[in-house]
Amino acid sequence: MTSRPLCVLGLGLIGGSLARAAVAAGRTVWAATASESTAQAARADGYDVAASTDEALARARELDALVVLAMPLPAVPEVLRQVHTVAPRCRLTDVVSVKAAVRDAVERHAPDARYVGGHPMAGTAESGWAAGSTTLFGGANWVVAADDGTDPEVWADVAELAWDCGSRVVPAGAAEHDAAVARISHLPHLLAAVLASVAASPELGELPLTLAAGSFTDGTRVMDTRPELVLAMCEGNRPALLTAVDDALGRLGAARGSLASTGGLAATVNAGHRARQQWHAARSGPEVKVPRDTPMSRLRMLGRDGKLLVGWE
């Protein structure tokens, strides 16, 4: 396994945790951040932060490093223009929570980059350098985009980075990824927003929020996240999120109809219980190893089957 140098652009929760984990794994790592206070904090913690994104990218070009875009989607295009200027053919990945939109931005702004999208499924409701940790990705599942035509060498670079951080790799096409995360990440944020707002509606005074316990607390926890991060994530996945919202509206409407007509909710609740049991089963694998030259179509099939890649055969 190579230990390719790593250039992390962005030192928020995810980028900051990635820099920590890669250093802990023995990699050469440097970073850049648009925030001077973050740069100072990271340097104080012993990390190598370049004076500018251009300087970080120049070093990436010299050392043939893997460059990681670790900023919210709206900030991606400007950084890609810098990539195109300074290190146009660099090995490039990202940790943004949508994949088709980033791929499209790369094609537009940095068309020569050797880009393979990534998305580690890890996070907390907190944000910023101080919230990061070496272990954030331990045991997490890390999507590595496996569309036809993907550069297999960079695909391997990204998979090895994920493994270095303690994650398992899930291969998926960009569109499949976006449809999946709309269901398991973006829809939960919208439902949490709706639930919190229903509970806070004023006609019952403070009573509902006073009585709120476990089911409300868990169901709305992600609303502690800074709204601009939630918006960047959800709005960046608009078509797939619309499909997921329509599915949810249909199911909630069916539950409403059944409750109004027969008083029964068994179909809704039993399906939810079964789905949660399926999730428990899906969490643990199975873990597999694959040959280094596995074709992208085969990798995508492994992802759809719930396989978790943990290394090369």
Place this chain on the structure above:
Amino acid sequence: MTSRPLCVLGLGLIGGSLARAAVAAGRTVWAATASESTAQAARADGYDVAASTDEALARARELDALVVLAMPLPAVPEVLRQVHTVAPRCRLTDVVSVKAAVRDAVERHAPDARYVGGHPMAGTAESGWAAGSTTLFGGANWVVAADDGTDPEVWADVAELAWDCGSRVVPAGAAEHDAAVARISHLPHLLAAVLASVAASPELGELPLTLAAGSFTDGTRVMDTRPELVLAMCEGNRPALLTAVDDALGRLGAARGSLASTGGLAATVNAGHRARQQWHAARSGPEVKVPRDTPMSRLRMLGRDGKLLVGWE
């Protein structure tokens, strides 16, 4: 403060935790359960379990104990008929998650009982005697129904029981309570069921459930609960839950419309974030003490204002 003896009917998670907490507070406590294996387990743990509900109720009549109904709503009417036969004028409360339905059942099946409804806002996704604990109610908010005409002496009995268990008392009318818990407890269960089912829908294979992380896990946690308990709770609060579901459908539909037309979700997400902040503020009180002879209408107003009662003035 009196230390009135306590007769707990039902030894599941809530009844079992109540028996433990009341014993720990120094009360004389005995129980009854329809499950022979639960009775054996509770006796093995040192608790006093009567041979039958009738025997437990006979003792409650002799000692003027407070009787607690601690079983799911569908099992309540039969126990109330036993109350009416054995201890018709007993002091009676319950820990069921809806209040109007239990009150109606009491009026029908045990009309002479001195009934004051209660609902401790505590629980876990587990159930049964073994899942109970002495500390389940510590720091929880415990609704004590405060409709006009409520027996103030029994109201004080129930409030003192809640305080003995480490809870704060929230006074509320039965209908207000049911409307509030529809929003903060029953709707979260339905949204969790919908979310889990959307993620498990088969067109993307195992991929969504494989990628599911924090927001999905939290948003569906209550679907670990046994479906029959969720159904008893949600179906028992049908009119109020319909109102809450309609509110949620309206808000989710508005989010859908905004996402489709402008691509923006700021109104939805900002409202959810604000509501969650309101909830953080509501959790901590303010805690107040009240005179023992506070009228029911005044108690209800304190509940609507988010006051948490911690003792007598």
